[in-house]
Amino acid sequence: MTVMSLEEAAEMVENGSLISLSGNLLFRIPAAFVRELARQGKRDLRVMKTAGGYDVDLLCGLGCAKEVIAGFVSFEVFGLARNFRKAVEEGKVKYSENTCYSVIAALRAAAYGIPFIPIANISKSYFVKERGFKFVDNPYGEEKVLTVPAIKPDYAILHVQKADEEGNALIYGPWFEDVLMARAAENIILTTEMIVPTEELRREIDAVWIPKLKVKAVVEVKKGAYPGACPPYYDMDFDMMERYASLDEEGLKNHIWEVRP
Amino acid sequence: MNLLERSNYMISAMARLLKDADSAFMGVASFLPFLAIAIAKRLYNPDLIWYSIVGFNPNPYRMPMSTVHPLIAKYCDAKLQLAELFDISARGELDVVFLAGAQIDSRGYLNNSHVYIGEKRVQFPGGAGGALLHATARRPVVWQGKHDPRIFVKEVQRITAAGKPYRVFSPLCIFRLDESLGRLVVEHIHPWSSYEEIREKTGFEVNDAPPTPEPSDEEIKIIEELDPKGIRKLVLQ
Incomplete structure (x- = not known):
């Protein structure tokens, strides 16, 4: 079965895995999945993304990540990613700094099957x-x-608007690097705002660019990008992001249990 | 002059730079460039191509709280994925790009990576697309919402992005690159600042210069229409 719970899907990700995360800054981020990784106490994750925000900060702040491969990590209007910064400054996380373009290039090489x-x-x-x-x-x-x-992620973790039970999925609005990640990665885990019948997905075939190949898990998580945005369904939660931006490690520990899933 | 009025001066000067531009791109948290490009397209250069992270030629009726908000994509002429944007610049097809610098040096190189103060590392977010864009766009325009000697330095400790800036905007003045001197020179001083203030707050040699021209009523009208709540002042706070 590809459809499973958030807990089961997160259990598939082993400590030390290289994961790439969907979306950009605070848009269509796999926030619920990342919180579940943290609740399960994952360790030594290598996290890849062009421009990270909440997701990367949370994994760094709770000791789940050992490396961040990215071009940018910040919260835009909500200020700097405090926990990411602290973890890097204290040497707990290695920031393998890139420019967004070279992260994309590394994914392209993996997607094209070249070294x-x-x-x-x-x-x-x-x-x-x-x-x-x-x-x-x-x-x-x-x-x-x-x-x-080339950098080939073990898992592309993608939050999408709609998917069917087998793992075909659509993305509304900008893809950012998500379709590329899906091509480059060894495996794909999808969290989706809703699971819809395959026939319904086919009616929107022009937006369906994630085929079920390599999809190991489909998890229905309404508001799965919260407190980030998932247009056209919801915008960011401005109050929550303002509060989040000032949380320290203790605050984060509470946050992942308070904000469910 | 309050922060909204000050930001209007910067936006107006940025917009007027785009009168002869083929294309312009701005990235995350870029409220001043967002408004400048919108003004340039409406008042000076309707054929200007506006590249954004979420789409080709946006035509927004409001500036959202994020300059990469997918809402902007609803008012675009065509789709454009982020990766393609970098390809456009790598091919040499991007004219003006607006880049922010956490630290900016006398050559116009940017440090958005980190600095060491003694043994202590101070981490910045990273340069996003800047390394490629500064190196490959035809006219990079650098901007920063603060001006002090820790930001405007002679030489950055880490080069995140290097290129030849067309202009550098600070909340006190506008620099341009003098290629014969190989460093930035002051082109305009904003009316609320002075040569003395800039000399005191800049880590490299500066010169006196004429005042930045005032924004026009038409420009201010568009700024207020797109940003009625004054999000733009966050940049200068």
Whole structure:
């Protein structure tokens, strides 16, 4: 069975897994799933995303993550991601800083089934050396070309608006990197605002870009992106995000049990 | 002058920079560039292509609390996925990009990564798309809502994004890059500031310059229509 509870789906993610998370900043983030990972006390997760917010901060603040591969982690109008910052400053989490473009490139290489991919020259940026991105000879031209290695997530964790029981899913609005992650990852876990019959999903086939292949779990979680937004159904919870932005580790421990699922 | 009026000066000057631009892109938490692009499209340059993270050519009736809000995508001419935006810049097709810098140096390089104060690391969020965009867009425009000697430094400790900035906006002045000197020079000083104040609050050599032109009534009307609640002042707080 692909349809399961949030608890069962989160149990599939082993400590130390590399997970990539859907959405961007506070939009269509797999927030309920991330809280469940924290409630289960996961450890040593490697978390990948172009621009993280609540999801990345929470996993860092509760000691679930050991590494963040991203280009940006913040809350936009709600200020800086306090728990992420603290964990990185204290050396508890390694921030494998990238630029969003190089995170995308690493996912593309994985999606294309190739070991590395050439990118535009961004070699003045300090993290190029720190990440070990290498120049190679261009076999077709003169100048050397910068490359990034493929990164293949163990799980793409995607929160979507609609899915069927088998794991075909649609996304309304911007995909961000989600369709790419689905192609690149070894496995996919879907949380969805609603499970709908396959016939109903087919009526919106133009939006259905996640086929059931590789989908290991489908979990119906209404308001699964809360306190983030999941348009067109709900916007962010501004009051909750303001409060969240000031929570420390103790506050986070309460938060994951208070905000259910 | 209150913060709303001050931000209007910055928005107006940003909008006027776009008179001859082919295209412009702004990213997250970019309230001033959002309003500047909207003004430029309505008053100065209707053919300006507005790239946003959530779609091609938005035509918003309000500025939401997030400049990457999917609500904006409802008022776009076409879909555009985030990854494509970087490709557009990598291909050399992006003209103006608005980039924020946590720390900005005399060359116009940005540090959005971290600084060490003695042994202590102070972590910033990261540069988002900046590393690519600063290096590949034709005219990067840098902005920052605060101005002090820790932000405007001679040389950043970490280079997150490097490129040749077209202009640098601060809440005190506007810099441009003098390529022969290889550093930023002051082009305009906002009317509430002065050469003395900028000299005191900047970590590199600065010059005196004429005042920033006033925003026009038409510009202010559009700003107030799109941002009636004054979200834009958050940038300067």
